Amino acid sequence: MGQYSTPQETVTYMTKNLLKYLPSDVQESQILDPCTGDGIFIKSLLQSGVSADHLFAFDIDPLTPPPDEKIQFINTDFLKESNTEKFDAIIGNPPYKSKRQSSYLLENKKYLSEEFQEVGIHNLYTLFIYKGIQKLKDGGILTMIVQDSFLSNVYYKNFRKYVLDHTEIKEIILAPRRLFHKGKADVRTCILTLKKRPSLLIDRKHTHTMRLIDRLADQEYTNPPDESVQYLNQSHFENNPNYNYSINVPIEILSLFHTPYVPLGDVVKIVTGISTGNDKYFLREQSEVINYEDWLPFYKNGGSKDAWYYEPKYYIHKNWPQYKNVHSNFMVRNPSYYYKEGITCSSMGVEFSAAYLPPGSLFGVNANLFPKNQEDLFYFLGLLNSLLVKYMLRKFLNRTNMITAGYLKKLPYVEPSESLKEVVVESTISLIEGKKKDPSFNTQKLQRKVDQAIFESYGIPEATQSHVKRFCKDLLENI
Secondary structure (H helix, E strand, O other): OOOOOOOHHHHHHHHHHHHHHOOOOHHHOOEEEOOOOOOHHHHHHHHOOOOHHHEEEEEOOOOOOOOOOOOEEEEOOHHHOOOOOOEEEEEEOOOOOEOOOOHHHHHOHHHHHHHOOOOOOOEHHHHHHHHHHHOEEEEEEEEEEEEHHHHOOHHHHHHHHHHHHHEEEEEEEEOOOOOOHHHOOOOOEEEEEEEEOOHHHOOOOOOOEEEEEOOOOOOOOOOOOHHHEEEEEOHHHHHOHHHOOOOOOOHHHHHHHOOOOOEHHHOOEEEOOOEOOOHHHHEEEHHHOOOHHHEEEEEOOOOHHHOEOOOOOEEEEOOHHHHHHHOOOOEOOOHHHOOOOEEEEOOEOOOOOEEEEOOOOEEOOOOEEEOOOHHHHHHHHHHHOOHHHHHHHHHHHOOOOEOOHHHHHOOEOOOOOHHHHHHHHHHHHHHHHHHHHOOOOOOHHHHHHHHHHHHHHOOOOHHHHHHHHHHHHOHHHHO
16 A cells, blocks of 8 residues: 555654644644554654644555544545545655556546546655645645655646645755665655645745755754755746756756756757667667677667767667567657767666767667757767756756656757867767777766866856766765
């Protein structure tokens, strides 16, 4: 059922934070935990002095016992709860399960599709937040610890818009990365605290300030490092592409995404290619190829060490055009770009990298760029491998481990001066040649030249450059 016990320190902070936003007569407030599980939130509220008479707990599991005999406890499915009663506050840790993982979502698809069509059915936790907002009184508070995939993933665009329209975001804290490791759940989470807006205010612009706290190393919620805290007007989220929720992204970088801005997809063609439907059947690793005359290089997803240039790892038979007529899952996209010189990008993994795509090659469903001339090709390759672009992709555009062509298209493009462009182009050519001769070629010196030129082209001040470098130094921990 996606049940994981929330650590006590996190529960204590969430409880205190919730009560802080409630009126002074908190004893009269009705508070609900809609998925109570082990009852840790209810117990924490009781310990904080909240009367049991004003505490409510729901759980779908018929084996779940009441957290306390004095509270009002019901075995029920919160997502199907039709009672019109509303609450002053809602707190909890809802289940995190996507459509691929949840039999509940599959079994209740018809009902959920109708009830949650406004935000889409992508994960159980977003449904709990959506339903929770509906079950709040005007001015009510919701605080939940949830998976943080909703912050940027394109599938949650409508959900983000709904939250922006119907609530004031009080606080978002990126919880410690290993918070649920004891429960054997490797999942990145955040604590989201919202205040429901009265219906009369839904169409008005936001004027209040959110408190945003970057990824914490420990459960230091009450005293986070100063450099991890940002105060930002909620209107910034409304202006972000896809209504992305940016956490501790400097204003200088945020402003690059706000209109008017030129998306990278408007200045260079970014496409995907062949989806074989069965790579193990159609592709061969380099060591398996005997007669290279019959096989074509196939680039599908480079790794972090494959930036700038790498020898093809996979090959596809030259008779591949015949496959699409025989195998229904063999999909061909953008064939006019096949065999052309370009740039091929990684798609999966914590790191992002881009590499030179030699002419005569084919490519997969990862993002591939085809500039109009070779000088632009080398500049765009340098740009994509810069720390600034890595930061914008992984910190802002998509915090999950998949970077598709759609995210690359939204990168802001700033036309460089001729001198800065020349620095990037020359450095990129040297990097490609160096990696061709020696895959272990030391790229650090030339990489720094590229990074500095891109920082200057985009007008990034030194303090923000340092912020970007710190984030990129240890992506796995910081993301």
